[in-house]
Amino acid sequence: MTxxxxxxxxxxxxxxxxxxxxxxxxxxxxxxxLLFVFTYLPxxxxxGFSFYNMKYIGARKFVGLKNYAKVFSRKDCFGALKLxxxxxLGSVVQLVIALYLATILSFxxxxxxxxxxxxxxxxxxxxIAIGFIFKFFYTRGFVFDTVLQWCGFQLDNLPYWLxxxxxxxxxxxxxxxxxxxxxxxxxxxxxxxxxDAELYxxxxxxxxxxxxxxxxxxxxxxxxxxxxxxxxxxxGSLSAFEPPYVITDGANGTGTYFVxxxxxxHTQQKVGLASAMAIVLLIIILIVTGLQKxxxxxxxxxxxxxxxxxxxxxxxxxxxxxxxxxxAAV
Amino acid sequence: MKKxxxxxxxxxxxxxxxxxxxxxxxxxxAVLPVVSCVITAFKTDTEYQNTNVMTLPExxxxxxxxxxxxxxxxxxxxxxxxxxxxxxxxxxSTFIGTQLAYVLDRFKFFGNGLIRNLxxxxxxxxxxxxxxxxxxxxxxxxxxxxxxxxxxxxxxxxIISIYIYIQFFENIDYSLDESAxxxxxxYFTIFYKILLPLLKPAIxxxxxxxxxxxxxxxxxxxxxxxxxxxxxTVATSxxxxxxxxxxxxxxxxxxxxxxxxxALIVFITCQKQIYSGLTQGAVKG
Numbered sequence: 344m345t346x347x348x349x350x351x352x353x354x355x356x357x358x359x360x361x362x363x364x365x366x367x368x369x370x371x372x373x374x375x376x377l378l379f380v381f382t383y384l385p386x387x388x389x390x391g392f393s394f395y396n397m398k399y400i401g402a403r404k405f406v407g408l409k410n411y412a413k414v415f416s417r418k419d420c421f422g423a424l425k426l427x428x429x430x431x432l433g434s435v436v437q438l439v440i441a442l443y444l445a446t447i448l449s450f451x452x453x454x455x456x457x458x459x460x461x462x463x464x465x466x467x468x469x470x471i472a473i474g475f476i477f478k479f480f481y482t483r484g485f486v487f488d489t490v491l492q493w494c495g496f497q498l499d500n501l502p503y504w505l506x507x508x509x510x511x512x513x514x515x516x517x518x519x520x521x522x523x524x525x526x527x528x529x530x531x532x533x534x535x536x537x538x539d540a541e542l543y544x545x546x547x548x549x550x551x552x553x554x555x556x557x558x559x560x561x562x563x564x565x566x567x568x569x570x571x572x573x574x575x576x577x578x579g580s581l582s583a584f585e586p587p588y589v590i591t592d593g594a595n596g597t598g599t600y601f602v603x604x605x606x607x608x609h610t611q612q613k614v615g616l617a618s619a620m621a622i623v624l625l626i627i628i629l630i631v632t633g634l635q636k637x638x639x640x641x642x643x644x645x646x647x648x649x650x651x652x653x654x655x656x657x658x659x660x661x662x663x664x665x666x667x668x669x670x671a672a673v
Numbered sequence: 674m675k676k677x678x679x680x681x682x683x684x685x686x687x688x689x690x691x692x693x694x695x696x697x698x699x700x701x702x703a704v705l706p707v708v709s710c711v712i713t714a715f716k717t718d719t720e721y722q723n724t725n726v727m728t729l730p731e732x733x734x735x736x737x738x739x740x741x742x743x744x745x746x747x748x749x750x751x752x753x754x755x756x757x758x759x760x761x762x763x764x765x766s767t768f769i770g771t772q773l774a775y776v777l778d779r780f781k782f783f784g785n786g787l788i789r790n791l792x793x794x795x796x797x798x799x800x801x802x803x804x805x806x807x808x809x810x811x812x813x814x815x816x817x818x819x820x821x822x823x824x825x826x827x828x829x830x831x832i833i834s835i836y837i838y839i840q841f842f843e844n845i846d847y848s849l850d851e852s853a854x855x856x857x858x859x860y861f862t863i864f865y866k867i868l869l870p871l872l873k874p875a876i877x878x879x880x881x882x883x884x885x886x887x888x889x890x891x892x893x894x895x896x897x898x899x900x901x902x903x904x905x906t907v908a909t910s911x912x913x914x915x916x917x918x919x920x921x922x923x924x925x926x927x928x929x930x931x932x933x934x935x936a937l938i939v940f941i942t943c944q945k946q947i948y949s950g951l952t953q954g955a956v957k958g
Contacts, residue, residue: 366860367780370772375788377769377829381807382795389806399809444699447692454696460944461700467936467947468707469889471911472929476706479713479726479922486709489727525703526951533952553688582799601801608805609896621802632797 392618399614410619420620423600426512430583433516434576437524442569445531446557462525474589477518481505508596515586515597527572534565574635578628600624714738714927721923738927745918746928747902751910755888758824758906762887763880765828770879771872774838775864779850796832804896811897818900826897827887834879837953841875842868878950881943885936907932
């Protein structure tokens with residue numbers, strides 16, 4: 344045992360180490376408490392709830408795995424995941440449009456900023472307003488029908504956009520594309536702009552046309568962000584919520600998994616069943632995310648030998664983009 | 674030689690036309706739903722019932738619908754509440770976010786990576802699903818119908834801005850901290866006097882993004898701020914138009930336009946920061 348000078352607590356607090364611990368505690372305690380109370384505590388509780396037959400207030404009855412069995416057997420629960428396919432398709436369309444417009448706008452275009460602003464603005468409108476705007480937009484004989492009539496369609500041949508089950512999910516996905524394509528476009532423009540301008544100049548001097556420039560300069564430089572977006576749209580589509588929630592309230596076969604879950608939790612107050620639904624989808628999302636990571640490791644390892652820092656960078660990007668998605672989904 | 678030249682010029686012109694036609698088309702698609710609302714909001718009741726929705730209103734100075742919508746939906750209260758929420762959330766989350774980012778970037782300690790991962794994992798959880806269980810916690814904390822509770826909730830679920838701050842700290846040279854330590858400054862002084870002022874551009878960026886997000890948030894606001902006569906925000910005051918008023922679109926459109934004016938003003942004045950903030954959050958490593 345070596346002799347150690349005993350220091351009093353105030354002394355220790357004044358030392359470098361003490362200061363370090365003090366500042367770390369002071370700066371981290373609030374965010375960590377918030378993170379715990381608003382994310383991990385409900386997460387744990389939800390897991391517990393999923394084994395009970397319960398409402399928010401009142402008696403609770405333990406039912407074991409019955410809620411989970413119901414999630415898979417009830418047609419309106421697990422079957423609702425089918426609707427995700429519409430949203431996946433939508434996100435592909437959105438990506439293509441965004442990429443096309445970003446390519447145009449990253450070259451010098453007259454009024455480019457104005458166009459960019461027009462197309463980006465829908466992203467900044469609140470969800471409830473979007474709900475009303477599109478209820479209005481799709482009403483029989485209103486905005487959309489009028490514009491189509493201008494183009495020579497007969498009103499009698501047009502479907503009820505929000506009621507006709509053959510078409511209404513496409514109508515809803517359309518609103519989501521409308522809202523996010525401008526934002527995607529801005530992200531792509533950012534990525535394209537990060538390419539050295541000299542590359543374009545050199546390419547132009549060498550006689551490369553726009554298409555070649557797109558293929559050989561733009562595409563490789565934004566490959567990562569595009570792949571990320573494509574893959575992340577899968578999880579985004581599984582948790583699609585907003586368009587049906589604000590526009591149709593899930594009526595006429597537009598209820599996605601989360602819309603059904605919201606209804607079961609907050610209107611019918613079957614909290615146990617809703618929790619089980621949430622847990623099931625979270626597990627699916629985690630599995631999909633895991634697979635995506637493996638997939639990424641695979642394609643990028645075989646594609647190019649890169650240094651580990653690039654891999655870390657990509658991990659961060661992945662986290663950020665999915666964080667952004669998560670924020671937008673609520 | 675001449676022929677290929679002419680072809681090249683023709684190609685250029687065709688490409689130009691395609692470019693502008695696409696831009697015009699998609700801009701039209703983007704603004705049409707909003708513009709049709711503006712048109713309708715200026716129509717009187719009889720005009721609204723008797724004309725096609727795309728027919729221009731008789732008078733562009735008919736603000737009656739706006740006044741009525743503002744009144745009916747209790748939007749005055751909504752604007753006051755939204756302003757209070759916005760100011761509190763921005764101040765609190767700026768402090769929380771910058772402080773947390775400071776510790777995570779500047780200190781190596783056991784659990785640093787774990788904390789980062791905890792935040793990261795939290796950002797992957799879909800918010801709608803979390804509310805199923807969070808509702809009970811909010812209820813037990815007496816946070817239902819409480820602006821204070823809602824503000825705290827909004828501050829607690831913020832991840833994007835922490836990333837922006839960490840990134841910014843990474844670019845501030847550590848020698849700045851070291852020389853301050855040599856001069857005898859403690860960590861609090863270093864953070865508040867030296868680093869925080871340098872962080873200003875990042876704070877502005879993330880406040881604009883967070884501000885627009887908070888102003889537009891309606892799901893939790895609707896769930897936890899149920900008393901729409903007292904604790905409505907601008908977004909949730911629009912819920913007034915669900916139900917019996919649901920087909921008076923000239924009134925509804927006016928309400929919608931009022932609700933998106935603040936976002937429009939922020940967008941016009943801070944366009945550059947919004948674009949760069951979004952890109953920073955996603956593109957740069």
